[in-house]
Every structure is written in C-alpha cells, then in structure tokens.
Amino acid sequence: MGFQSQDDLINQITTNGKLDTVVYQKTSVAVGQAGHWQHLLNSVGSIPAATFGGSEATFTATDNTWSEGAIAIGDKTSPATKHILSMGAGVVAAAGAPWFILPIDLVGYAKLTTTNVSTTGTKTITMTAISNTAANVDRYANGEGLRLFIGSYSAMGANAPTMQVTYTNSAGATGKVTTAGCVSTASATSGTILNSGNAANKYGPFLPLAAGDTGVKDIESVIWGGTAHASGSVIVGLCKPLCMPIPVPATGLYNMVDFVNTLPSMPRLKNGANVTFLVFGTGATTASATVYANFDYGWN
Amino acid sequence: MGFRTVAQWAASPDSGKWHITTFRKAVASAATVANDFIDYTYFAGNPPANFYASAPLEAALVESIRGINIPAIDGQFLKRITVMSAASSATGTTNQNQRLLLADYLLYYPFVDTDAVGEQQDMIQTAALPRYATGSGVQMMAVAQSAASTVGTFIVSYTNQDGTAGRTSSTTYTKAVAGGGALVSSTTNAVAGSQQFIQLQAGDSGVRSIQSVTFSAAGGGLMCLALVKPLYHFYSTQECRRTTSGNLESYGAASQFETVLHGPPVEIKNGAVLGIVGLGNAGTLASSVLTGILETTWS
Numbered sequence: 001m002g003f004q005s006q007d008d009l010i011n012q013i014t015t016n017g018k019l020d021t022v023v024y025q026k027t028s029v030a031v032g033q034a035g036h037w038q039h040l041l042n043s044v045g046s047i048p049a050a051t052f053g054g055s056e057a058t059f060t061a062t063d064n065t066w067s068e069g070a071i072a073i074g075d076k077t078s079p080a081t082k083h084i085l086s087m088g089a090g091v092v093a094a095a096g097a098p099w100f101i102l103p104i105d106l107v108g109y110a111k112l113t114t115t116n117v118s119t120t121g122t123k124t125i126t127m128t129a130i131s132n133t134a135a136n137v138d139r140y141a142n143g144e145g146l147r148l149f150i151g152s153y154s155a156m157g158a159n160a161p162t163m164q165v166t167y168t169n170s171a172g173a174t175g176k177v178t179t180a181g182c183v184s185t186a187s188a189t190s191g192t193i194l195n196s197g198n199a200a201n202k203y204g205p206f207l208p209l210a211a212g213d214t215g216v217k218d219i220e221s222v223i224w225g226g227t228a229h230a231s232g233s234v235i236v237g238l239c240k241p242l243c244m245p246i247p248v249p250a251t252g253l254y255n256m257v258d259f260v261n262t263l264p265s266m267p268r269l270k271n272g273a274n275v276t277f278l279v280f281g282t283g284a285t286t287a288s289a290t291v292y293a294n295f296d297y298g299w300n
Numbered sequence: 301m302g303f304r305t306v307a308q309w310a311a312s313p314d315s316g317k318w319h320i321t322t323f324r325k326a327v328a329s330a331a332t333v334a335n336d337f338i339d340y341t342y343f344a345g346n347p348p349a350n351f352y353a354s355a356p357l358e359a360a361l362v363e364s365i366r367g368i369n370i371p372a373i374d375g376q377f378l379k380r381i382t383v384m385s386a387a388s389s390a391t392g393t394t395n396q397n398q399r400l401l402l403a404d405y406l407l408y409y410p411f412v413d414t415d416a417v418g419e420q421q422d423m424i425q426t427a428a429l430p431r432y433a434t435g436s437g438v439q440m441m442a443v444a445q446s447a448a449s450t451v452g453t454f455i456v457s458y459t460n461q462d463g464t465a466g467r468t469s470s471t472t473y474t475k476a477v478a479g480g481g482a483l484v485s486s487t488t489n490a491v492a493g494s495q496q497f498i499q500l501q502a503g504d505s506g507v508r509s510i511q512s513v514t515f516s517a518a519g520g521g522l523m524c525l526a527l528v529k530p531l532y533h534f535y536s537t538q539e540c541r542r543t544t545s546g547n548l549e550s551y552g553a554a555s556q557f558e559t560v561l562h563g564p565p566v567e568i569k570n571g572a573v574l575g576i577v578g579l580g581n582a583g584t585l586a587s588s589v590l591t592g593i594l595e596t597t598w599s
Binding site: 035037097098100102140144145146170196197198199200201202203204205206208209211212213214215240241242243244245247248249250251252253255262263264265267268280282283 | 306309310311313314315316317318320321322324345346347348365369371372373380382384386538540541542550551552553554556558560561589591593595
C-alpha cells in the first residue's frame, strides 16, 4: 500500500508507530583486498557469522528467519508494504578508504567446496526455480532484479580461473551465461567477492548478466575455466541490491542517505527480506575492520 | 523509451531496471599539473588502462573492456554517479576539488608525432564513428602518449557533423607533460592550464572523422586524438585521507549526483565505452585514486 503523502508518512510513524530501526555491525574476518568487494557474511558481529551449512552445489534459500543469522525484520500483513526511509553507514579501519557500503537482500546461495573449486569444468547447481508465489523465496517474482556474485568464505588457493554462471533469466529463458572472461582472484582472502577486483576482466559487485537480461530465476551451473584454484570454498550468491551504496570517505566518518526528502524513492523492503551489506574498499582494508550500518523503515 | 514520471525514475531499483557498477582508477606516479586535464581511462585499475595502443594514425574503436561496465540495454540513462578521490598519502591534498566529465569514448587515432613539423600526418579511416554516426556533439581530445618536453603547435583537418570535409581547427598548443594520460591541448601557449577539447572551426558542433594533423612547432612527444561524446559534468570535492601523526584526523567527502535532480539524465547508448576526464585544481593528481559507483536505469 505504501504512503500517500508526507502527512500520511508522519501520521503512520508518529500516531500509529509504524516505524522500526535496524542496526548492523560486523568485524571483518580478513583483509579486504584493494578494489574488491567483500560480503562480510562470514564475519562476526551482529548479525552472527554464517557458516553456510547448506548442501553442496545446492541452492539454499535465505530469508529473515535464516538460522545462520538474519536481521529480524518483521513481516507485515498485505496490503501493507515496508519501505526504507533512511540509511547510514561507516567504517573504522586503519587503511582501505574510501569505501562504499551496499545493502542487499540475499535471497539465497549455493556453496561449492573441495573439488568443485579445485577442478575446472561445469559444476551443476541444484535449485528450484524462483516462481511467482507468496513464498518468501519468491519475493522477487521470477527473479526479476536479482543479481549474482561469487564470494569466498575461506582463504582461496593460488590461481585465478575464469568463471561464468549459467542461469535462467527472469523471462524464463534457460542457458543464459554471464560475461565470458571474468576471472577470479588468486589467493583471495575469505569474504572476497571474486568477480570484483582491480584489473581487467573484473566486474563488481555483480557478474554481468547476458545482454538484455534483468534478473535471475534459476542458477543452473558454475563454469570454471583455465587453471583452477588450488583450494577454497565459495558461494554463488543470489541477491537483490536494495538501494544506492552509501559512500564512506574515510575511517570514522558516517554518511546517511535520506530516501524521503531527497529524491523520494523509499526502496521497498519485501516480506522475508534478508538484509545484509557488501563493502567495496578502494585500498586494502585492514582485517578486523568495523563496518556498521543502520536504517529506518516504515510501513503502511 | 524514456521515463514519463519522476516516480517511475525513483522506483527503478525496486523494479530491477537498474544497474550498478564500481570503478577505480589510480593515476600514475608521474606528476600532473594543476589546471591541466587528465584522461582517467589511461590509468590502471578497473576498468583496465586504455593506452590507445594500436597502429599509428589508423582510426580504431575504443575497446569496450576499457570502459566502465554497463549492461547491453537500449534506452539506458545515467541515474546516479558517486565519486570519492583517495589522496596519494596521509598528508596529500592536491587531488581535492576535481572537475570531472563522464564521456562516451568512440574512436581514436593514435601515435601522432608532435615533432613532425611541417609534415601533414594523414589519418587512415579504418573504422567509422560508432553510436553518434553524424558526429554531432562529438569532440576531439588530444591525449599525451608519452612525456613531452615543450609546447608544440598544430592544427587538425576534420569532417564536421554535416559531413563537410576540410574543416580546420583553431591553432592548438600542446603541453609539456611528465607522462602519458594528460590532455595536451590549449588555445594559448601558456605553460599552465589546458582545455578539454580542440576548438572547432566556427559554426561546427561536432566531428565525424579526422583527416590530418599538421604541426608548425615541435612538441617533443606523442599524442592520440580521441573522439568522445561528453555526457555529464560532475565534481569531486575534498580528498579522502587519514593523518598518521599528531591529532589523528579523517578528511574526505563523497560527491553524489542524482541526474534527475542535479543535471540532465543523459542517455547512455547501447555499447557505450564510458570513461572520465578530470581536471586537477590544487596540484598534481599523481598516485591519487578516483573511485566511484555508476548507476544506470531504463524504463
């Protein structure tokens, strides 16, 4: 339903109490590499570190009740809809500035470990395609607007293979493939988004979809080419970027974006949203960096 | 197709018709000069450096991999651009207050010899202008491909936006520069200060192709003539850094431009090769890093 006017927004917040505040803080698990994005999912903090306990090469849906750690954002009964009103973020680290912090809704992941990482070739992912039902996993109907990334959750071994993801797009076309030539990062630290980086054939934060595609309905496979990583564990993340990244110019500074009084966009926060944050470091970001973010959301 | 309402524009992230990408360009260690422009595409990072390295004087398309990544979608517009500039050191301040220009890099003619005085250097038309076929609004940019020792003088013969050949640029002066990547064009021979584009013959509004370059005074280096379509002017304000002695202090600012509020929401053509031209204000930009997020949207 949303808000009809500024007056309606004020009334719903102050009279009807339809406002909640979220705080998020993580201590980065490892050094963030220069020019890379980090996912922080396996970093300790509030929310706790995830261990990715799902089955190998199988999509695990995540939502606001994910047992490995999710911000407890309450669902609201339709026709009420939730909207982000403001968001801020900061970083405290001895090095690595400036940063960008991007909020995403992690819809799910598929993990690959051992020989699914240390050998090249096509690694098939088992996944039930995202549909258009009221289930939380279908909160972005047919995967419209969803994006892909490949992130490490252990230190990666030597070598930087090429990587592509084969997927079904939001229109239902199968066998679509992300951009050819995208390379991973050799010996990347834990928590690194491997498709991002500071060189040719790196794309951040997300793998470029095939021409004309605007979403991902089903992850079909990961294709590793070239020389495989010597070791490591990764997830293929499927997520919805929620709004503009928050810029953080230097350590200890805090920036806040108002989604009501600038260009009033008030990004939608779907029921079931599993909100987490990605961080881009211009320089190498010190391990144990503190990344914090907060946002207010209202509903009606 | 464009947008009919601001609400439609604002809702693009929710609708999925939105693309977000990072860029990070580190200026080389050779000093640049205050009030001189630089071509950020020339420097390392992501996207990778664009050295304009191909056969001398032959027209070539700027490779897509050299541009800031965008999706291959028609009817795409620049939604928002956010930039920060990391200082070269904990005390560096010379990268503050940069004037920046986002441009679509189209075609280039590399390795013009700025020492070839009196010789007409004829270009070879091995590629045609992409995306802006008539050349309307397309500008010529002289980019250093080496250090240059002195101020040279040249004119360019080109075909304008109406297809009229034999048009002649204003007399243009190169710059003495410490390395490649600096823009080397000015309408005066002053040591300090430069201009982004080579001034066209009166009445012209764009360039379709370049026929030749003739130097009347030697510049002591090599340069490339690039044809670009200027898209969006923006700024980076305070440098980003943290002091390491005395009272520890953090400095920095992010500059964010929502185009529908802060300037025209320009169209990004399908296949555009996006790069940034910068103008240092306070001194050298050497070893500073320009980092940012570019967002596009479509209806």
